[in-house]
Amino acid sequence: MQDHASIVVVGGGIIGVSIANALTKAGVEDVLVLEKDSLASGSTGRSAGVIETQYFTDFDVAIRAYSLRAFERVADETRAEFPQVGYVRLLMDPDDEERFRESIRIQRRHGVDDARFLDPSEVATVVPDLNVEDVHGAIYGPSDGYADPYTMTQIFAERARTNGATVHTGVAAESVAVDDGEVRAVETSEGRVECETVVNAAGPWAPRLAAQTGLELPAAPYRRQVIVAEPPEEDAPDYTIPTVMEYVPGGSKAGVYFRGEGANQVLLGLHQEVGTDEEPSDPDRYSTDYDESVVLEISDLLDHRAPAFSDLSVVNGWSGLYTITPDTQPIIDTHPSIDGYVLAAGFSGKGFQIGPAVGEIVSDLVLDGETDLVPDLSPVSLSRFE
Incomplete structure (x- = not known):
């Protein structure tokens, strides 16, 4: 187990591996994905796998249209089926x-x-x-159509690995070490990993991990x-x-x-x-x-x-x-009081179909502090629940 990474992504579902893939495409090689079980073993692997764009707001359609095209490209470039x-x-x-x-x-x-x-x-x-x-x-x-969530997760994980990411399965993230309002490390079941940034994409476990820092996620x-x-x-x-x-x-x-x-x-x-x-x-x-x-x-x-x-x-x-979440929209935002802590949680049963777009958005937030994939992130901001 390595003892340092630039960015640690917690969660090996479609959201976590899509984030790692987007970060490595942007040139960040020192990315570590931690999954406590096996890839897609949580909510992702138990999804119905539906991919569609039939929603009603500009934000919801934008991220689904982006993801639909991403899944089409994966199907064209691999043996993955996307009926x-x-x-x-x-x-x-x-x-x-x-x-x-x-x-x-x-x-x-x-x-x-x-x-x-x-x-x-x-x-x-x-x-x-x-x-x-x-x-x-x-x-x-x-x-619109559907795809096998397990297969797609494996493909995005392998692409992240090819670009330099490390993916560890069977390793649980137990807590995030913070000092002076900044992320310092992730304590895992296999030891401490020093890092500058952590992304909480832990699915059903995300609220628990956030609570360890004193943040109550409304999910x-x-x-x-x-x-x-x-x-x-x-x-x-x-x-x-x-x-x-x-x-x-x-x-x-x-x-x-x-x-x-x-x-x-x-x-x-x-x-x-x-x-x-x-x-x-x-x-x-x-x-x-x-x-x-x-x-x-x-x-x-x-x-x-x-x-x-x-x-x-x-x-x-x-x-x-x-x-x-209370409004069934995800939370994609930075931690309100900890620098270097990014949240990607509360997908309310819709995470698989928007995984590729979320990966790009989170990568943008980590690297640039903003994104141009959608014009406005307020629909998924944590502050909307204040």
């Missing part, structure tokens, strides 16, 4: 139609030229098994579940199933989402805000299996939204953690 099966976000409230149409205009400004608005009959054409009786339309991104990990199911062979869909999302950001109701998985399976889950009586999970002690109650809840929603899928047989499933 661009499309993404359909359903319009359930007619009062939201203008917001949906504005999303398309924002996407155009960021180079996403194929997103379009669908009326209900067009939605039924894209997803023939969908019940659109109560659907008022949708935004549809044909270039907490909550358990979320995914199941994989398949229809009887004679009922297998004869079309490519895009990702379909019933939930709209900021909505109070849980919404089912699903996408095709492999040859004839369907991946399904629930997207929801934090429940009023829901308790955070301990990232070191939570069930990584799925619950039968969630299967029943998804089945009930499918009975209405996609009746043909309600008889699917569950073949696999798992749980992961969303580290959720």
Whole structure:
């Protein structure tokens, strides 16, 4: 174990390795990534892997459009698969139609030229098994898709290594040593590593690491579940199933989402805000299996939204953690009282699809104190919670 690095990145998920990759591309060779388990073993590896740009603000679209193009390049340059099966976000409230149409205009400004608005009959054409009786339309991104989070994490980590970074797995960052308001070192399970900068990209463990410096991050990990199911062979869909999302950001109701998985399976889950009586999970002690109650809840929603899928047989499933902030936006900022301490946390279940952009933004913050990837970082500033 080395005893010095210029920059230590804590966390070996897609966020951490993307940060290391961006830093090394910018010419910083002395970068060390610390992962307490194995790469992508936390929230990243338990993600549904969806990559899309169907959001509603300039910031959200900008980072997703950048990341989409980055994932496309990786797929072109490697053997990594990025099936661009499309993404359909359903319009359930007619009062939201203008917001949906504005999303398309924002996407155009960021180079996403194929997103379009669908009326209900067009939605039924894209997803023939969908019940659109109560659907008022949708935004549809044909270039959106999904990728394997584990594979992508390995690729970004290997690129960082090629450019000079060191990646240590099985090494836990236990605390950050601070003196006179400046980062001095990271204390690890394998010894002390002197450094000038630390990036806290520890996923569900990020609030704990921040708390060690006296900073209470407004983020907490909550358990979320995914199941994989398949229809009887004679009922297998004869079309490519895009990702379909019933939930709209900021909505109070849980919404089912699903996408095709492999040859004839369907991946399904629930997207929801934090429940009023829901308790955070301990990232070191939570069930990584799925619950039968969630299967029943998804089945009930499918009975209405996609009746043909309600008889699917569950073949696999798992749980992961969303580290959720009060507004479900991440925190990408510098520590308010410690020089050399950067925060990249609270991605609220969206970290995988924006990993490449976050890597570039954090690299810019570390090296220049600002970024031009997006015009304004206030949506992800820590000060917004003051």
